[in-house]
Structures are given as structure tokens and as C-alpha cells.
Amino acid sequence: xxxxxxxxxxxxxxxxxxxxxxxxxxxxxxxxxxxxxxxxxxxxxxxxxxxxxxxxxxxxxxxxxxxxxxxxxxxxxxxxxxxxxxxxxxxxxxxxxxxxxxxxxxxxxxxxxxxxxxxxxxxxxxxxxxxxxxxxxxxxxxxxxxxxxxxxxxxxxxxxxxxxxxxxxxxxxxxxxxxxxxxxxxxxxxxxxxxxxxxxxxxxxxxxxxxxxxxxxxxxxxxxxxxxxxxxxxxxxxxxxxxxxxxxxxxxxxxxxxxxxxxxxxxxxxxxxxxxxxxxxxxxxxxxxxxxxxxxxxxxxxxxxxxxxxxxxxxxxxxxxxxxxxxxxxxxxxxxxxxxxxxxxxxxxxxxxxxxxxxxxxxxxxxxxxxxxxxxxxxxxxx
Amino acid sequence: xxxxxxxxxxxxxxxxxxxxxxxxxxxxxxxxxxxxxxxxxxxxxxxxxxxxxxxxxxxxxxxxxxxxxxxxxxxxxxxxxxxxxxxxxxxxxxxxxxxxxxxxxxxxxxxxxxxxxxxxxxxxxxxxxxxxxxxxxxxxxxxxxxxxxxxxxxxxxxxxxxxxxxxxxxxxxxxxxxxxxxxxxxxxxxxxxxxxxxxxxxxxxxxxxxxxxxxxxxxxxxxxxxxxxxxxxxxxxxxxxxxxxxxxxxxxxxxxxxxxxxxxxxxxxxxxxxxxxxxxxxxxxxxxxxxxxxxxxxxxxxxxxxxxxxxxxxxxxxxxxxxxxxxxxxxxxxxxxxxxxxxxxxxxxxx
Numbered sequence: 001x002x003x004x005x006x007x008x009x010x011x012x013x014x015x016x017x018x019x020x021x022x023x024x025x026x027x028x029x030x031x032x033x034x035x036x037x038x039x040x041x042x043x044x045x046x047x048x049x050x051x052x053x054x055x056x057x058x059x060x061x062x063x064x065x066x067x068x069x070x071x072x073x074x075x076x077x078x079x080x081x082x083x084x085x086x087x088x089x090x091x092x093x094x095x096x097x098x099x100x101x102x103x104x105x106x107x108x109x110x111x112x113x114x115x116x117x118x119x120x121x122x123x124x125x126x127x128x129x130x131x132x133x134x135x136x137x138x139x140x141x142x143x144x145x146x147x148x149x150x151x152x153x154x155x156x157x158x159x160x161x162x163x164x165x166x167x168x169x170x171x172x173x174x175x176x177x178x179x180x181x182x183x184x185x186x187x188x189x190x191x192x193x194x195x196x197x198x199x200x201x202x203x204x205x206x207x208x209x210x211x212x213x214x215x216x217x218x219x220x221x222x223x224x225x226x227x228x229x230x231x232x233x234x235x236x237x238x239x240x241x242x243x244x245x246x247x248x249x250x251x252x253x254x255x256x257x258x259x260x261x262x263x264x265x266x267x268x269x270x271x272x273x274x275x276x277x278x279x280x281x282x283x284x285x286x287x288x289x290x291x292x293x294x295x296x297x298x299x300x301x302x303x304x305x306x307x308x309x310x311x312x313x314x315x316x317x318x319x320x321x322x323x324x325x326x327x328x329x330x331x332x333x334x335x336x337x338x339x340x341x342x343x344x345x346x347x348x349x350x351x352x353x354x355x356x357x358x359x360x361x362x363x364x365x366x367x368x369x370x371x372x373x374x375x376x377x378x379x380x381x382x383x
Numbered sequence: 384x385x386x387x388x389x390x391x392x393x394x395x396x397x398x399x400x401x402x403x404x405x406x407x408x409x410x411x412x413x414x415x416x417x418x419x420x421x422x423x424x425x426x427x428x429x430x431x432x433x434x435x436x437x438x439x440x441x442x443x444x445x446x447x448x449x450x451x452x453x454x455x456x457x458x459x460x461x462x463x464x465x466x467x468x469x470x471x472x473x474x475x476x477x478x479x480x481x482x483x484x485x486x487x488x489x490x491x492x493x494x495x496x497x498x499x500x501x502x503x504x505x506x507x508x509x510x511x512x513x514x515x516x517x518x519x520x521x522x523x524x525x526x527x528x529x530x531x532x533x534x535x536x537x538x539x540x541x542x543x544x545x546x547x548x549x550x551x552x553x554x555x556x557x558x559x560x561x562x563x564x565x566x567x568x569x570x571x572x573x574x575x576x577x578x579x580x581x582x583x584x585x586x587x588x589x590x591x592x593x594x595x596x597x598x599x600x601x602x603x604x605x606x607x608x609x610x611x612x613x614x615x616x617x618x619x620x621x622x623x624x625x626x627x628x629x630x631x632x633x634x635x636x637x638x639x640x641x642x643x644x645x646x647x648x649x650x651x652x653x654x655x656x657x658x659x660x661x662x663x664x665x666x667x668x669x670x671x672x673x674x675x676x677x678x679x680x681x682x683x684x685x686x687x688x689x690x691x692x693x694x695x696x697x698x699x700x701x702x703x704x705x706x707x708x709x710x711x712x713x714x715x716x717x718x719x720x721x722x723x724x725x726x727x728x729x730x731x732x733x734x
Contacts, residue, residue, distance in 0.1 A: 001385055001386060001387065001388065001389075001392075001455050001643070001646070001647050001650070002384065002385040002647070002651075003384065003644065003647035003648065003650075003651050003731075003732065004384075004651060004732070005384060005732055009384070072384055083728065256728045256729070257728065259728075260727040260728045263723065263724075263727075264727070267723075267724055272720075272723055272724065275717075275720060278720035278723055279716045279720060281720075281723055282667075282716050282719040282720050282723065283667075283671075283716070285719075285723075285729055286641070286664050286667050286668055286719070287637065287668070288729070289641060289644075289664060289729050289731060290637035290638065290640050290641040290668050291637060291640075292729075292731060293640035293641055293643075293644045293731055294636055294637055294640040296384060296386075296640075296731070297386045297640055297643075299384075300384050300385060300386055301386070301387070310636060313632070313633045313636050313637070316629075316633055317633055317637065370626070372629075373625075373626045373629035373630070374622075374625075374626075374629075376629035376632050376633065377619075377625035377626065377628055377629045378625075380632060381605045381625075381628055381629065381632055382605065382609065383605060383608055383609060383619040383625040383628060
């Protein structure tokens with residue numbers, strides 16, 4: 001057993017800390033720190049800055065801009081980024097479609113897309129969920145049928161996060177409706193969002209924000225060379241992608257920072273003198289510490305880059321704590337949390353309720369927490 | 384960053400596990416009941432075998448009859464003890480009372496007391512206050528280490544102390560200090576800082592014992608869910624039950640992380656305050672998870688979990704006892720609340 005970082009690891013952490021706190025534009029970090037929505041330009045500027053330093057896509061193969069880091073280095077990179085209030089590289093690019101293309105795509109697709117994806121020259125949208133395929137994703141019905149060398153896509157995707165900014169979409173489409181198992185007839189297709197027949201409709205969320213969209217496909221023509229890997233093998237690529245999604249989905253650093261910011265506010269307002277309030281901070285800090293240490297255990301013992309089964313614990317508990325911190329913020333704001341439209345109450349209080357409402361999503365996306373419990377009960381406990 | 388045991392530590396774990404196997408309630412459900420039914424509430428024969436293996440002197444210097452091992456080795460032993468719910472007072476006698484003697488005792492006191500403890504010939508108990516209750520094994524112990532107002536004394540067990548049974552099958556007593564029968568441990572004077580540090584080390588050891596007990600309680604529960612049939616199917620067909628088991632696993636793994644971390648802090652840090660804080664954090668998490676797992680283990684078993692014949696309820700009782708010993712959740716929250724403003728974010732690697 002050993003707790004301390006090695007000298008090299010400690011130096012790496014210092015290097016990351018310095019980079020994130022000095023190279024990322026302050027106005028972007030201020031936006032994240034305040035809990036405001038991050039705009040497209042801020043995402044692009046940040047990811048390009050990171051890409052120029054070779055820090056945008058460390059999980060990719062080295063020849064496409066990845067870094068040959070240990071799991072612990074990746075963890076440190078991710079934590080320091082969050083602690084410094086830096087918006088992470090766009091997940092659809094860096095964690096989802098990029099690794100899929102790098103692992104399963106043709107050389108031509110790699111050359112065409114990977115550099116632009118790493119630099120956020122292309123903004124990708126995720127076309128997975130459908131109105132009738134949520135947790136049961138393999139039930140998706142969006143169809144792609146052959147027309148010569150092309151594919152013709154018809155159907156609908158939903159919950160397409162930040163699709164309003166997207167240049168391209170990666171989609172799971174059904175290419176063999178007759179397949180023995182529903183997982184067997186799915187392919188992984190790429191196409192531009194401005195293709196004729198693509199319609200995007202924003203969905204307003206309960207906090208008034210516009211983060212997600214419905215995307216409709218009406219006879220969208222997609223050239224055959226934009227199918228990743230092999231026909232009808234899309235489900236295995238999707239599983240690979242979702243495995244990556246679950247690893248990054250426990251926002252330990254960001255939640256720690258949010259709690260620390262809230263604690264400072266509570267301290268300034270004298271709320272920490274109330275033992276009931278102080279007790280809630282103590283319990284949350286402690287659970288977050290336990291979560292972070294669990295993440296470190298998973299990182300230290302994950303083999304071959306495959307997600308550790310306990311990563312389901314990270315998603316489950318990580319989102320619960322993220323939500324609990326937002327709940328504490330609303331409670332501290334009290335009646336001021338109603339004043340969301342006011343420009344006289346402090347910003348943290350005005351944002352508390354919308355943030356709390358917005359974060360109800362966290363236990364639903366990335367494999368709902370019920371799916372995570374199913375995985376823990378089935379895969380780990382053998383129930 | 385490494386959360387795993389090295390080869391020697393694994394060998395130690397296997398040896399302790401092997402020794403305790405016959406005491407596992409899952410192997411012999413009646414043995415623990417018989418042992419705890421009569422005074423002193425633990426198996427003197429097993430205590431002697433723990434001494435033979437060197438475990439009763441594990442954390443003490445070789446010169447004092449010990450093995451010169453550290454917090455990780457102590458943690459390994461405690462976890463195995465908790466796993467089979469062994470009623471032997473390892474944490475109370477070796478880690479806490481023995482730990483105080485090791486930290487404060489004169490050469491002569493250490494040689495006598497720790498030598499006797501390590502050999503299994505002298506049982507130590509720890510008493511807090513002039514009138515101390517409950518003193519774990521206070522009526523059986525040969526020697527009492529007293530903590531009174533920041534000072535620590537040592538002396539023979541007062542005459543006339545009688546043991547009573549604690550709900551977890553152990554024994555305790557009420558002891559009154561007679562100053563004419565004790566001497567200072569070491570030089571005497573205010574040693575509150577040392578007491579706080581040794582208590583923190585004992586707290587971490589107790590968390591490991593609880594961790595072992597939680598692990599078994601969850602294991603028994605999942606085994607039961609896959610075998611017990613109702614409505615013509617095994618209970619694991621009911622998602623309302625399996626989801627609760629998943630939550631118990633989550634609580635257990637978070638606790639394992641923080642308790643293991645606290646042991647690493649105790650093993651590596653030169654700062655007593657860091658060890659005290661780590662112990663408080665581990666104890667708080669253990670109290671929360673221990674209560675959850677202990678309650679749910681019975682509930683998921685149903686009525687059988689309530690019976691004294693069946694082991695799982697005893698795990699609940701023991702976990703409850705550990706929760707309220709050496710400072711419970713309320714105490715830890717109070718301690719940690721006082722420190723809230725001293726840091727922005729917690730950094731486990733800088734502890």
C-alpha cells in the first residue's frame with residue numbers, strides 16, 4: 001500500500017495544475033465557476049487551447065494525438081481540469097466518436113475526421129436515444145436502407161445534447177431489421193447535420209435551458225463510406241463507447257469545487273455556525289472523499305483500459321452527490337432561490353434552483369442509476 | 384498510489400483467515416453463541432493461538448516482545464476478526480490499551496506489560512475517566528490503562544469488578560479509579576495529544592473490523608437472496624431487493640476506500656493531526672455504512688435474520704456496537720465541523 005504520489009506523478013500533477021490555471025482563458029473559467037452555461041465559443045476556444053498543448057484527447061491512440069499515460073495520469077488530468085473550472089473537451093468528440101473512429105474506422109475515416117474532431121473544428125452530436133429507446137437502447141428503430149452505395153436514413157433521435165451547435169452527428173441506425181437479436185442489426189453512421197432531410201427541434205428543459213434536442217431524419221442520403229467499421233456491428237462499437245462514457249461520468253472534481261464554493265458562501269453568510277448546516281457540509285465532503293478514493297482504486301487497478309465493474313458505483317454515487325450539493329445550495333438560498341429572474345439577489349442564489357432542477361438529469365443520463373444498480377446487482381453481486 | 388497488500392501482508396491475511404476459519408459463524412453457527420454465553424465472552428484458547436502467531440504483539444517494537452509491524456498489518460488482522468465476528472478484544476486490548484503503553488510506557492513498563500500482552504499472559508483494558516463504563520473486558524483484564532483528565536495511569540484491575548454482557552456478546556464492566564493503586568504510565572503529566580493519536584489509530588483499526596463484518600453481512604445477504612424461494616422463485620428475481628443489495632455494495636466499497644486510505648495516512652504521515660482527521664473521516668463513513676448494511680442485512684433476510692440462531696443479526700449487533708464505540712457519527716461530525724473552514728477542497732493525496 002502506498003498513498004503518496006511518486007515524484008514523477010507529483011510533477012505531472014503540478015504541470016497539469018499550472019496549465020489549466022494559466023493557459024485557459026479566465027473568462028471561461030469564471031463562467032464555469034459561477035455555474036453559468038458554457039457557450040459554444042468558450043468550448044471551442046478551450047478545446048483548441050488544450051489540443052495545441054496535446055491535452056485534448058489523451059485517451060486516443062498516440063498517432064492521433066493521444067498520450068501514452070497511465071490510468072492515474074489520466075485521472076489527474078481530469079481532476080485538475082475540473083478543479084480549475086475548465087470545461088472538459090467536448091465529450092461527443094473526445095470520449096465518444098473519436099475513440100470509435102480511431103479503433104474501428106477505416107484509415108480514410110481516421111485521416112478525414114480525427115484531427116478535426118480533436119480540434120473541435122467539427123462539433124459532433126450523439127444520435128443514440130430515441131423516443132422509444134432510452135435505457136433499452138438496442139430497441140432503436142431509426143432505419144438506414146441501401147440505395148446503391150448510399151444509405152437512406154429515416155427516423156428520429158432525441159435528447160441530442162447541444163445538437164444546436166453540431167456540424168455532424170454520429171448515429172446508431174438499424175440496418176437489418178430481420179436480425180436474430182435486436183443488437184445484431186445496428187450500424188454506426190456519420191453524416192452532416194445540414195444534410196437535406198435533417199430537422200432539429202430544441203427541447204426546453206424544466207430550468208428553462210435549451211441543452212437537448214430532437215432530431216428528425218426524412219430520407220437523409222448518406223454516402224456509404226461514412227459507415228464506421230462493418231455493417232451490423234454498430235452495437236459493439238456503441239458498447240465500447242458507453243464504457244468510456246461511464247468512466248468519465250463521475251464528476252468528482254467538479255462536485256468538490258462546487259461544494260467548496262458553496263462552503264465559502266455559507267461561511268461568508270455565517271451559515272456554518274448552524275450545526276445542522278455544518279453537518280451537511282461535513283457529510284458531503286466525506287462522501288465525496290470516499291468517492292474520489294474509490295475512483296483512485298478503480299484507476300489504480302483497471303486492466304487494459306477496460307472499465308472496472310466498480311465504475312458503476314462511481315456513476316451512481318457520483319451523480320447522487322452532484323445532486324446533493326445542488327440541493328444544499330437551494331436550501332442555503334432559501335426563499336432567495338425563488339428569485340431566479342432577479343438581478344439584485346446574489347448570482348449563486350439566483351442560479352441555485354435552475355441548477356438543482358437541471359441536475360435531476362444526472363441520475364438519468366449515461367446509463368440511468370437504475371441501470372447502474374442492475375449492473376452492480378447482476379455483474380458484481382451475481383443476483 | 385497503491386491500495387493493495389504486498390505479498391507478506393497477503394500471507395499474513397491468509398494465515399489469520401486460516402486460523403479463524405473454524406470460528407466462522409457460516410462454518411459453525413453455534414460456536415460463537417457458546418463462547419459468548421459464558422465469561423469472559425471470548426475464547427481464551429484462540430487468544431493463546433493469536434499470541435503464538437505473534438498477532439498480540441504485532442504493532443509493538445521487537446525489543447518489547449512485539450513484531451514491529453505497522454498499521455497496515457494491524458488492519459489486515461482486524462478485518463479478518465470482523466469477517467468472522469470473533470469476539471476477541473483485539474482492538475481494545477492490543478491496539479488501544481497496548482498502543483498507549485507502547486507510546487508512553489517506560490522501558491520497564493513496556494517490557495512487562497507489552498511482553499505479557501504479546502505472550503497472551505496479560506490482558507489489558509482501557510478505561511476512560513475516574514469512573515469508567517463500559518470498560519471492554521474490564522472485569523477480565525489483568526491490567527487497566529486509565530485515561531483521566533489528559534493523564535494516563537496504569538495499575539492492576541480493581542478488585543470486585545463484575546462483568547456484564549454487552550448486546551454484541553462481549554463483556555464490559557464499571558471500574559472506579561483508586562489512585563493509590565496506579566502509577567503514571569511513563570513520565571506522567573498531560574499526554575492528551577498522545578491519547579488522541581492512539582485513540583485515532585484504534586478508531587481506524589475498529590473501522591477495519593467493521594469493514595470485515597459488513598463484507599460478510601452483505602455476502603450472507605446476497606447468498607440468501609439467491610437461494611431463498613418465495614412465490615415459487617428465488618428472491619433475487621425481485622428487483623426491489625436486488626437494487627437494495629446494489630446500494631449496500633456501493634456503501635461498502637466507498638467505506639473500504641476511505642478506511643484503507645486512513646490506514647495509509649496512519650502508516651505514512653508524520654502529522655498526528657492528519658491521522659486524527661483521517662480516523663474521524665473513516666469512522667463517520669463506517670458509522671453510516673455500518674448502520675445501513677446492518678439494518679438491510681436483516682430486512683433482506685426477513686424473519687430468520689431476527690433469530691439468535693442465525694448469524695446475520697449478530698453482525699448487526701456487533702456493527703452497532705462498533706458504531707458507538709470510540710466516538711460515534713455525531714462525535715465525528717462535530718470534530719469535522721470545527722475544521723470545515725480550514726480547507727477549500729479535500730485532497731486525499733496531501734493528507
